[in-house]
Amino acid sequence: MMNAVADTQASSVGYTTADGRDIGEVILDLRNITLRFGGVEAIKDISFDIQEGEIRAIIGPNGAGKSSMLNVISGFYVPQEGEVWFRGKPRPPLKPYQVAQQGIARTFQNIALFEGMSVLDNVMTGRLGKMRRGILAQALWVGPARKEEVHNREAVERIIDFLEIQAIRKTPVSRLPYGLKKRVELARALAAEPNLLLLDEPMAGMNVEEKEDMSRFILDVNDEFGTTIALIEHDMGVVMDLSDRVVVMDYGRKIGDGTPDVVRNDQVVIDAYLGVSHD
Amino acid sequence: MPASLLYGVEVLINGLMAGVLYALVALGFVLIYKASGIFNYAQGVMALFAAMTLSGIMEGDIPFSHLINAMFGTQLHSFGWNVPAIAAILLTVVVMALLAWLVQRLVFRHLVGQEPIILFMATIGLAYFLEGIGDLMWGSEIRTLDLALPQGASLAIENATAVLGGDDFYGFFIDKLDVVATMVAAILVAALIAFSQYTKYGRAMRAVADDHQAALSVGISLNFIWVLVWTLAGIVALVAGIMWGAKSGVQFSLSLIALKALPVLMLGGFTSIPGAIVGGLIIGMGEQLFEYTIGGPFLGGATENWFAYMLALVVLIFRPQGLFGERIIERV
Numbered sequence: 001m002m003n004a005v006a007d008t009q010a011s012s013v014g015y016t017t018a019d020g021r022d023i024g025e026v027i028l029d030l031r032n033i034t035l036r037f038g039g040v041e042a043i044k045d046i047s048f049d050i051q052e053g054e055i056r057a058i059i060g061p062n063g064a065g066k067s068s069m070l071n072v073i074s075g076f077y078v079p080q081e082g083e084v085w086f087r088g089k090p091r092p093p094l095k096p097y098q099v100a101q102q103g104i105a106r107t108f109q110n111i112a113l114f115e116g117m118s119v120l121d122n123v124m125t126g127r128l129g130k131m132r133r134g135i136l137a138q139a140l141w142v143g144p145a146r147k148e149e150v151h152n153r154e155a156v157e158r159i160i161d162f163l164e165i166q167a168i169r170k171t172p173v174s175r176l177p178y179g180l181k182k183r184v185e186l187a188r189a190l191a192a193e194p195n196l197l198l199l200d201e202p203m204a205g206m207n208v209e210e211k212e213d214m215s216r217f218i219l220d221v222n223d224e225f226g227t228t229i230a231l232i233e234h235d236m237g238v239v240m241d242l243s244d245r246v247v248v249m250d251y252g253r254k255i256g257d258g259t260p261d262v263v264r265n266d267q268v269v270i271d272a273y274l275g276v277s278h279d
Numbered sequence: 280m281p282a283s284l285l286y287g288v289e290v291l292i293n294g295l296m297a298g299v300l301y302a303l304v305a306l307g308f309v310l311i312y313k314a315s316g317i318f319n320y321a322q323g324v325m326a327l328f329a330a331m332t333l334s335g336i337m338e339g340d341i342p343f344s345h346l347i348n349a350m351f352g353t354q355l356h357s358f359g360w361n362v363p364a365i366a367a368i369l370l371t372v373v374v375m376a377l378l379a380w381l382v383q384r385l386v387f388r389h390l391v392g393q394e395p396i397i398l399f400m401a402t403i404g405l406a407y408f409l410e411g412i413g414d415l416m417w418g419s420e421i422r423t424l425d426l427a428l429p430q431g432a433s434l435a436i437e438n439a440t441a442v443l444g445g446d447d448f449y450g451f452f453i454d455k456l457d458v459v460a461t462m463v464a465a466i467l468v469a470a471l472i473a474f475s476q477y478t479k480y481g482r483a484m485r486a487v488a489d490d491h492q493a494a495l496s497v498g499i500s501l502n503f504i505w506v507l508v509w510t511l512a513g514i515v516a517l518v519a520g521i522m523w524g525a526k527s528g529v530q531f532s533l534s535l536i537a538l539k540a541l542p543v544l545m546l547g548g549f550t551s552i553p554g555a556i557v558g559g560l561i562i563g564m565g566e567q568l569f570e571y572t573i574g575g576p577f578l579g580g581a582t583e584n585w586f587a588y589m590l591a592l593v594v595l596i597f598r599p600q601g602l603f604g605e606r607i608i609e610r611v
């Protein structure tokens with residue numbers, strides 16, 4: 001055992017946050033996940049859960065296995081051991097596109113946008129899963145399919161307004177600066193109207209002002225749409241401001257889990273961040 | 280206008296028609312290449328296979344009859360009915376879709392993430408396999424394809440254009456089949472573009488062509504899209520097969536049009552649909568015009584055999600990505 005890490009035991013019942021938001025039941029439950037790449041154990045027997053409506057941060061030094069964890073949740077990596085429980089049921093190994101279809105959207109640490117498309121097209125593509133009309137109706141552009149397209153466009157425009165990227169809606173993504181690309185990627189993820197949103201370092205490489213904007217967007221998404229959010233972030237200030245609960249990883253292990261306040265004052269966590277030698 | 284110039288124009292028009300066919304075959308390549316990075320060597324054989332299947336279905340032949348007869352000592356050959364062209368074309372589309380699904384399921388699904396050269400080798404294997412299966416299914420004799428398409432010189436065009444020149448000009452000599460082929464190809468291309476721009480699956484196709492990881496993250500199944508593009512390439516192959524087959528019979532040489540598509544791709548770029556079309560037309564017209572003005576009079580003729588490759592080579596030297604291909608920028 002590590003030491004007296006305040007371990008918020010998977011309280012399957014909800015709680016109310018300090019700022020008065022109601023957090024619901026566990027939506028995603030990771031149980032004893034182990035992930036290896038050849039000899040490298042990127043994740044070692046990690047368990048934690050994410051509750052409906054909360055903002056859950058995953059933090060840890062470089063190479064701790066944070067992105068790997070997100071990739072396990074979104075189906076890009078398949079863990080060798082452990083189970084992923086989603087909405088109270090064990091989830092069979094799913095392909096990334098199937099996970100997306102279950103209402104889990106994500107962004108990438110290294111940004112994966114459709115570089116050849118405009119901002120608008122990128123965001124529209126995020127909505128593909130919401131389009132129901134058959135291939136023929138689509139091709140022939142008949143009544144209901146057309147109505148659906150109009151509805152989709154409205155939804156996309158709302159998101160574009162929400163993230164304040166109206167001015168660049170027709171701009172090819174490849175021409176955008178880094179900070180705006182991150183925002184477009186968030187817009188595309190939101191277009192799917194996800195229940196669970198996974199953000200891998202949404203503020204990396206941004207200046208202070210951009211970070212503030214992004215923080216505000218994340219809080220607003222959570223607040224206005226009730227979206228559950230798991231995010232990886234290095235900036236401790238941001239993590240403390242945004243998150244309800246924090247998982248701390250180091251060398252593939254979980255070394256802390258709890259509210260920002262508890263985690264911040266935990267000696268093991270402090271040691272990991274100060275680079276105290278591991279035994 | 281002097282007659283020689285008018286005949287030059289006629290040569291150009293006929294070249295345009297040949298170019299349409301090249302463009303069609305190149306289009307099949309581009310569809311698959313864009314979505315999966317696979318250079319499908321079997322595209323030409325797919326055209327042959329599609330044309331054989333269409334002809335076999337129309338004539339009511341029993342597939343694999345040689346094999347069945349050899350195994351069971353039966354004397355089966357034909358169902359004894361004829362299938363109307365439209366129904367047979369639809370059935371052939373179904374067969375091509377099935378083939379696409381099988382190719383994805385049995386071959387490329389297992390090769391995801393492999394080097395392009397390995398994928399390319401797999402398509403060479405596929406080409407020979409498909410050729411063999413085609414023979415096994417429908418027999419190896421030369422088949423005819425009688426879709427009752429208009430054929431032969433168009434008198435209407437000849438008469439209408441005769442007035443352009445003097446007494447020594449008799450009007451443009453243009454094959455009706457070429458006119459039909461051009462119109463069908465134009466409709467096909469328009470339909471493909473509309474599909475890719477305005478439908479859910481078209482959008483998904485473009486997404487996959489752009490970035491696999493991003494496509495997965497928005498819920499697109501790569502497998503499904505790959506089956507879809509192979510099916511579309513199969514349909515394009517069918518149309519090319521019909522046009523070529525109606526002109527010269529359904530025989531092995533049909534699969535060699537794929538070789539003509541290569542310079543078209545070099546010219547148009549491997550990832551550009553407009554490039555494939557314009558490239559096809561340029562090569563079709565270029566080779567006829569070159570033969571008419573230089574090749575025939577000065578070089579002893581038959582320059583069509585190599586002109587396309589020379590032209591492509593020259594373009595490659597100055598624009599390695601082709602005339603329309605996306606700029607290749609190495610990422611660091």
Ligand SMILES: Nc1ncnc2c1ncn2[C@@H]1O[C@H](COP(=O)(O)OP(=O)(O)OP(=O)(O)O)[C@@H](O)[C@H]1O
Pocket residue numbers: 037040041042060061062063064065066067068069109
């Ligand atoms: N696809 C992969 N193949 C092999 N090893 C991998 C792969 N992905 C991650 N790893 C390894 O797993 C470990 C954890 O990597 P991961 O990217 O999850 O860390 P991280 O916590 O996200 O780090 P960072 O803060 O730098 O993004 C590293 O040792 C990494 O090299």
Ligand SMILES: [Mg+2]
Pocket residue numbers: 066067068109
């Ligand atoms: Mg990472």
